[in-house]
Ligand SMILES: Nc1ncnc2c1ncn2[C@@H]1O[C@H](COP(=O)(O)OP(=O)(O)O)[C@@H](O)[C@H]1O
């Protein structure tokens with residue numbers, strides 16, 4: 001059943017600390033939202049071919065292609081946006097400059113634009129995403145939802161807000177219209193920026209910082225996805241006892257001996273348990289910190305590596321069990 005707190009957006013931007021699982025979560029989300037006969041587009045913009053790796057397919061060209069199916073005839077398409085190709089597309093779209101674009105490329109001018117001016121690069125990338133979100137064919141939206149595997153938390157606000165600066169520079173004309181159009185979509189309830197985090201100090205801190213930075217420029221924060229969580233190995237009373245250093249060594253030694261294990265291992269084992277219990281206490285603290293953000297929060301389990309396609313579908317199922325779905 002749909003979680004009423006899950007934002008009914010059509011553009012889902014997935015950010016987070018590098019390595020926390022942005023690409024994995026974005027892909028799982030694209031599958032979860034496609035379930036039930038929807039069509040979703042999973043987009044990457046960092047030129048890493050992370051989607052192709054995850055789905056075990058050859059590198060994606062600058063073209064949308066179906067890479068997976070979802071339960072109940074859902075379809076997931078994928079696109080690796082390339083800034084240079086996006087620039088050529090724009091020149092043609094707005095100025096009918098296909099030939100000039102090709103010439104620029106031959107002269108190396110486009111390389112210049114995309115490597116030297118990161119702002120321009122981000123304008124092109126966000127513009128392409130907006131185009132996919134709003135694209136209509138035969139009076140119907142082409143994609144029910146678009147999921148963006150976005151830059152990390154440290155860069156996300158600037159990345160999404162880049163068109164504000166551009167719109168400020170150009171007062172009239174197609175560039176201003178274009179930039180205003182992108183910001184109108186990104187700032188609307190059509191968009192939700194989700195934060196992937198771990199139950200660790202730095203990712204939690206970055207999540208808090210990003211939430212503030214996004215809200216400050218009027219970008220809609222969606223949900224917190226707490227990735228790679230682990231079930232405690234002991235029931236709560238045993239964990240508290242271990243954390244307080246109150247484990248009974250004699251009983252542990254006795255239990256070990258009774259199953260034929262050297263009872264001298266008891267202190268080392270007790271040490272491990274105490275460490276596990278302290279780690280659990282810390283994690284509970286981070287859960288409390290995240291709860292203060294008052295955002296819909298979903299936990300995803302740490303799966304046994306290596307992460308494969310089966311694992312990805314498992315994470316998508318977990319999201320669905322949390323009520324994450326396209327309305
Ligand atoms: N829930 C999970 N359980 C186990 N491994 C995970 C999980 N989520 C991500 N991973 C693994 O963690 C690593 C980083 O994930 P990735 O999605 O590439 O992160 P990012 O895009 O943020 O850099 C990858 O090896 C991925 O397979």
Ligand SMILES: [Mg+2]
Nearest residue numbers: 022023024050
């Ligand atoms: Mg990634």
